[in-house]
Amino acid sequence: MEVEAPRQSEMVNNVMCLLVDPEGNSLGPSMYLPQNAGPQQLQQIVNKLLNNEEKLPYSFYISDQELLVPLATYLEKNKVSVEKVLSVVYQPQAVFRIRPVNRCSATIAGHTEAVLSVAFSPDGRQLATGSGDTTVRLWDLNTQTPSFTCTGHKNWVLSIAWSPDGKHLVSGSMAGELQSWDPQTGKPLGNPLVGHKKWITGISWEPVHLNAPCRRFVSASKDGDARIWDVSLRRCVICLSGHTLAVTCVKWGGDGMIYxxxxxxxxxxxxxxxxxxIRELKGHGHWVNSLALSTEYVLRTGAFDHTGKQYSSPEEMKQVALERYNKMKGNSPERLVSGSDDFTMFLWEPFVSKHPKTRMTGHQQLVNHVYFSPDGQWIASASFDKSVKLWNGTTGKFVAAFRGHVGPVYQISWSADSRLLLSGSKDTTLKLLCSSRFGTSGQRN
Structure with a gap:
C-alpha cells in the first residue's frame, strides 16, 4: 500500500499527453505531464526530445486552440477528461519577432493615381508599387523615400513581382504587356514582352532553389492563357493553353509545377x-479567384531571411534557398488552397492527388483572397461576407471567424513571423489580428 500511494497521487496530478507535430507525427510515446505544466515547460520538453542544441520557440495547440495557460486550467475550463490521452500539437515559431504595429510609420506619396499593386523585395529592403498612373515606383524602405520612377507602360500596372534572387522586377499591365526592370537603376531591361491579348492577372517567378540566377517567370491573363517567359532571352518560351475562360491566378510551386x-x-x-x-483539379462550382501555396513565403524570399545576410554567388543562394524550402516543407507534400466565387475553398496536395484533401465551407459570399501564413500553420480567407476566416493549414479545419469589417474584405496579408494578420476592406479600413487571438477570441461559425 505504501508503494501504491505515490502512484495514485501522481496519476491525479498528472495528465497523459501525446506530443505531435502539425502533420500528426508523434514525438515519442504518450507521457505523463504535471497538470501545472504550461507552454514554457512544454517548450523545454520538446527541445529536449528533439535534441535541439539551440533552444527554439514553440507554440502549443489542443483542438486548434492555442495553449496559453497551464494544462490544469485548460482541462478545467474545457471540461476535458484526464482519463483520455490529450493530444498536444507543437508548432515551431519564428525565431525573430517583427516590431509591434500600432501606428502608420510613413505615408509615401508620389503616384498620381490609385496604387494597384505592391510587392516587397525578397530581402525586405525595397518596395515596388504599380499604379493607375502607368508607372512603377521603387522605394527605399530604410529611408522611406523614392528610389526610381519606372516609365514605359501605356496602361494601368495591375501586377508586380520580384524574382526571388532580387535581381529582376516584372510588371504586367491592363494592355497585356509585361516589362522587366533592373531594381538597381529603375531602367527597363529590353522592350516590353508582348503576347497576351488581354490584361495581366498574375505573375509568379520560378523558385531560386530550382534555378539560379532567376530567369523564368509565368504570367496569367484574362485571355485564358498563361505564358512562361525567359528574361535573358526576352521572349515567351512556352504558352500554357487549355483554360476555356480567363486565368485569374497563377503560382509556380517549389516542386517545379505551375498552378x-x-x-x-x-x-x-x-x-x-x-x-x-499534368492534371486538372476539379470541384469548384464557380470561378476560382485565388490560389496560395503552403511554401509561398520561402519561395518568394528565396535565400533571404531575417538576418539580412547577402550572397556572393547564385550557387550559394540556390543552396541556401533549397535548405530553407526543405526545412519549411518537412516530410509532407506542398499544399495548395483555392478560394472561389462558389463561397467555398479546397485544400489540395496536387503532387499526390487530383482529389482535394478537404472542402472548406462557412463563408456566405464569394471568397476573394486566400493566403497561407509564412510558417504554413494557418490559412486565412477574405470574403465579400465581410469576414476573415482562419483555418488549420495542415487539415483545413475551421478555427475562427473575425467579423470586424462592415464591408467586403478584399485582401489579407501576414507578417513575416506569422504572428500578425492584416485585412483590407471596401469599408476603407485595415484590421490587424494578433496570433494570440487565433482559436480563442475569434467568433465561431
Missing amino acids: TGSQDCTIKVWETTQGKL
Whole structure:
C-alpha cells in the first residue's frame, strides 16, 4: 500500500499527453505531464526530445486552440477528461519577432493615381508599387523615400513581382504587356514582352532553389492563357493553353509545377520543361479567384531571411534557398488552397492527388483572397461576407471567424513571423489580428 500511494497521487496530478507535430507525427510515446505544466515547460520538453542544441520557440495547440495557460486550467475550463490521452500539437515559431504595429510609420506619396499593386523585395529592403498612373515606383524602405520612377507602360500596372534572387522586377499591365526592370537603376531591361491579348492577372517567378540566377517567370491573363517567359532571352518560351475562360491566378510551386486557377472553375497543373498539362483539379462550382501555396513565403524570399545576410554567388543562394524550402516543407507534400466565387475553398496536395484533401465551407459570399501564413500553420480567407476566416493549414479545419469589417474584405496579408494578420476592406479600413487571438477570441461559425 505504501508503494501504491505515490502512484495514485501522481496519476491525479498528472495528465497523459501525446506530443505531435502539425502533420500528426508523434514525438515519442504518450507521457505523463504535471497538470501545472504550461507552454514554457512544454517548450523545454520538446527541445529536449528533439535534441535541439539551440533552444527554439514553440507554440502549443489542443483542438486548434492555442495553449496559453497551464494544462490544469485548460482541462478545467474545457471540461476535458484526464482519463483520455490529450493530444498536444507543437508548432515551431519564428525565431525573430517583427516590431509591434500600432501606428502608420510613413505615408509615401508620389503616384498620381490609385496604387494597384505592391510587392516587397525578397530581402525586405525595397518596395515596388504599380499604379493607375502607368508607372512603377521603387522605394527605399530604410529611408522611406523614392528610389526610381519606372516609365514605359501605356496602361494601368495591375501586377508586380520580384524574382526571388532580387535581381529582376516584372510588371504586367491592363494592355497585356509585361516589362522587366533592373531594381538597381529603375531602367527597363529590353522592350516590353508582348503576347497576351488581354490584361495581366498574375505573375509568379520560378523558385531560386530550382534555378539560379532567376530567369523564368509565368504570367496569367484574362485571355485564358498563361505564358512562361525567359528574361535573358526576352521572349515567351512556352504558352500554357487549355483554360476555356480567363486565368485569374497563377503560382509556380517549389516542386517545379505551375498552378493556374480560372473562371472555367478548374485549376490546372503544368510541368515546366514542355508546358504539358499534368492534371486538372476539379470541384469548384464557380470561378476560382485565388490560389496560395503552403511554401509561398520561402519561395518568394528565396535565400533571404531575417538576418539580412547577402550572397556572393547564385550557387550559394540556390543552396541556401533549397535548405530553407526543405526545412519549411518537412516530410509532407506542398499544399495548395483555392478560394472561389462558389463561397467555398479546397485544400489540395496536387503532387499526390487530383482529389482535394478537404472542402472548406462557412463563408456566405464569394471568397476573394486566400493566403497561407509564412510558417504554413494557418490559412486565412477574405470574403465579400465581410469576414476573415482562419483555418488549420495542415487539415483545413475551421478555427475562427473575425467579423470586424462592415464591408467586403478584399485582401489579407501576414507578417513575416506569422504572428500578425492584416485585412483590407471596401469599408476603407485595415484590421490587424494578433496570433494570440487565433482559436480563442475569434467568433465561431
